[in-house]
Amino acid sequence: MTTKVASSSTAYDAHQERSRQEQWRADKWMMVGVFFIGTAVLGLIGLPFFLYGLSLQIRAAKEGLSVRPVLVTLIGYLVAVDAALNSLGWALDLIGNHTLLARVFLMSWGNMFDGGYFWHYNELAIGGATAPGEKAWVIALLPLMFSMRIAAAIGFLQMKRWGHQWLVVTCWFGVIAWTGYVANMTIFFDVRYAGVVFPVVGWWLYDIFYITPYLAIPYLHTVNREIFSD
Amino acid sequence: MNKLTMSRQDRRRWRAMVVFQLVAYGYLLGMFLLQLYMLSNRDW
C-alpha cells in the first residue's frame, strides 16, 4: 500500500519535473526570439526562434505534459514585445532625442506618419517631441505603464497569481492610454497630420497592431484563474 | 457551485466581454473615421 502511493507520487513528481524541463527548453528558444524581436531591426531573426520554441511547447502539451496554455504564452510574450518596442521608441525620444538615430529615424517616422514626432522637434528644454500633450504621455507611460507591464508579463509567464492580476491592471491602463492618446491626436489634428506623407491611414495602419491589451483583457477576465498560483 | 449558476455567470461574463470589445473597438473606429472626415476637410 505505502509503496504503491510512493511510486505513484514519484511518477507524478517525475511528470512534473519533465514538464518543467520541457517548458524551460521551449522558453529558452522563445526568450532568445523575443530578445531579437524587441530590438525591432532584428525581428526577422527572432521570429523563427520564437515560433520554434512555441512549437516545442505545443508538442510537449500533445505528449501530455503539463506546460503553459498557448494563449498564456502568446499573451505574455506579446505584451512584453509590445512594451519593449514602445519603450525603445520613447526612450529614444525622452533620453536620446539628440542622437543621430532619433534625429534621422524618429524624425522620418514622424514625417511619414505622425507630425507629433516632427513638428518643432527638440525645441523644449528637455528636447524631444513638442506636440501638445505628447511629452506628458511619454513621461506617464514609459517609466510607469510599460515597465510595469513587462514585469507583469514575466509574472504571468511564470503562471503567478500576481502576474495575472498585474496584467489585468496594466492592460486596463493600456485601454486608458489608447483612449486618451487617440483623443489627443484628434484634437491636435493639424499638428499631427499636416505636411505628413501618409496622414491618418498611415498612422492607424502602423499603430493598430499595438492593441495587444485589447486582446488580452477578454482572456484575462474569462480564463479559469485557478491555473495561476501564488 | 452548481452548473446552472456557473453557466449563468459565464454567460454574463461573456456578454460583458463582448460589450467591452464593441465599445473599445467602436471608439477607435469612430476616432479613425472622424480623422478621415477631418482630413477630407483640410486644405493642406
Added chain:
Amino acid sequence: MTDIAKDKLPAGTEPAFAGMHKWLQRGLIVCLVALVLEGALTFPLLAIWYGWPQLSLQEICGEFEKIRFADESRECIYPYPLFAESEGKGQKTAQDVWSSQPRPKYERVEYRGLIKRREARLARQAAEKAAAAASAMTTSPVAAPAN
C-alpha cells in the same frame, strides 16, 4: 474533469469561452507577426524613402532640420554636445499658423524628395554666389579690397 470536450481544451479555457479564446489567439498571432515585420522593415524603408544612401544619415538629419525650422542655414550638429541646450530652443524661424490648434506650414516630402530639395538648394546657392561675385566685379572692382 473527465469530460471529453473539456479534456481537449487548453488549461484555463472553459467550454463557454472556447470560441472567444480561439479568436483572441488568431488576433494575437496577427499582431505578433505584424509587429515583427514593422520592426524589421521600418528603418530600412524609411531610410530609402528619405534618400539614403545617396544622402548620408547626417545629411538627412540636416534636411529635416531645415524643413522643421524653415531655416536653410541650419545644419545637423553631430555628435551633439552632451549637456548643451536643445537644438531648437528659442528658435524664431519655424512657420506655423498659430491658434489653439496650431498648423505647420511645411510641405509633404515626396519619395526621395530630400535629395531634390538639397540639389535645388545647392544649385541656387551656387548661382547666387556666382551672381554676387559677378556683380561685385563689375560694379566696384576697387571697393572690394578696401573691406
